[in-house]
Amino acid sequence: MKKIGILGGMTFESTTTYYHRINRQVNQAMGGMHCAEMILYNLDFDFINDRMHAQDWEPIYQRLLAAAQKVQAVGADFLVIATNTMHRFYERLQAELHIPILHIADCIAQECQAQGLQKVLLLGTIFTMQQDFLKQRLQDNGVRVVVPASEANMREIHRIIIDELAFGNILDSSRARYVEIINGMIEQEAIEGVVLGCTEIELLIKPGDVSIPVIDSTQAHVNGSVRMIVEEK
Numbered sequence: 001m002k003k004i005g006i007l008g009g010m011t012f013e014s015t016t017t018y019y020h021r022i023n024r025q026v027n028q029a030m031g032g033m034h035c036a037e038m039i040l041y042n043l044d045f046d047f048i049n050d051r052m053h054a055q056d057w058e059p060i061y062q063r064l065l066a067a068a069q070k071v072q073a074v075g076a077d078f079l080v081i082a083t084n085t086m087h088r089f090y091e092r093l094q095a096e097l098h099i100p101i102l103h104i105a106d107c108i109a110q111e112c113q114a115q116g117l118q119k120v121l122l123l124g125t126i127f128t129m130q131q132d133f134l135k136q137r138l139q140d141n142g143v144r145v146v147v148p149a150s151e152a153n154m155r156e157i158h159r160i161i162i163d164e165l166a167f168g169n170i171l172d173s174s175r176a177r178y179v180e181i182i183n184g185m186i187e188q189e190a191i192e193g194v195v196l197g198c199t200e201i202e203l204l205i206k207p208g209d210v211s212i213p214v215i216d217s218t219q220a221h222v223n224g225s226v227r228m229i230v231e232e233k
Contacts, residue, residue: 004078006080007082013167018218021222026226121145129148178204
């Protein structure tokens with residue numbers, strides 16, 4: 001098996017999902033008492049969140065780079081960044097490492113292709129929805145991406161992630177708001193699926209909440225991670 005390195009803590013709620021699901025799925029694949037060989041570096045999200053909202057990105061990159069280099073130094077075979085938004089630094093980080101980073105968008109695209117989805121709605125933090133680092137990677141993989149047309153809707157999606165889901169607070173009113181936004185985009189854009197492009201959203205929206213397929217970025221990333229772990233080194 002390959003040894004996985006994970007940069008987590010962004011937030012800790014979704015990082016626990018990575019930990020449990022990766023180990024469970026490795027055990028299902030390998031049998032016996034097997035689990036993943038894993039190096040988990042949990043960053044302090046308060047530092048990142050403050051600078052993210054101040055649009056002060058360079059200190060965040062430096063924190064991520066230092067953490068990634070430490071994970072690499074203690075023997076990880078590949079790296080997973082357990083959040084969508086921090087993939088904005090993918091190219092810079094990959095250039096500084098000699099181990100591969102498994103890009104979350106590649107895993108999402110693989111799930112979309114498996115379900116025959118060509119046009120999807122991307123939900124996530126406002127940075128993920130407005131910037132191109134995830135959208136372009138998905139489109140490079142043949143998946144057409146749209147985001148909510150209203151900036152007010154994007155800001156409400158973001159607020160629920162940061163103020164509620166990051167703390168594990170699951171509110172029926174917030175689920176209803178997400179479903180309303182998704183249904184509106186089904187009518188306006190004829191989307192075929194919805195990508196939960198933030199690792200916390202799967203706490204709120206489940207398959208069956210809407211009439212179209214739901215692609216959970218966390219689960220897609222976990223699936224890709226497990227495939228790499230169980231490959232021959």
